[in-house]
Amino acid sequence: MIRYKRTHDGEWVVTGPADEVQVGVATVTTREGHEKSEPIVRVGKPFNRDGERMRYGYLCKPCRYKCVHCREVVAPDTICRATDTKH
Numbered sequence: 001m002i003r004y005k006r007t008h009d010g011e012w013v014v015t016g017p018a019d020e021v022q023v024g025v026a027t028v029t030t031r032e033g034h035e036k037s038e039p040i041v042r043v044g045k046p047f048n049r050d051g052e053r054m055r056y057g058y059l060c061k062p063c064r065y066k067c068v069h070c071r072e073v074v075a076p077d078t079i080c081r082a083t084d085t086k087h
Ligand SMILES: [Zn+2]
Pocket: 067, 068, 069, 070, 071, 072, 074, 079, 080, 081, 082, 083, 087
């Protein structure tokens, strides 16, 4: 499962199993259990956490914009809640 994590710089990144965190659109689970699509543009070196190979994924901030239909900050290739089509 891929989750959000806030770095020391206040930047939101994602972290999860190394084979799931890859460049491309990833499904990230929020603290509330919702799933969001996020564009990962860069990944970090794998590291061990509790015996599992994990790594960080860095999000594409310029890829995100506010959708005029659903009024949410969204990433490309996600499904719009208002129009049910891809952003
Ligand atoms: Zn939308």
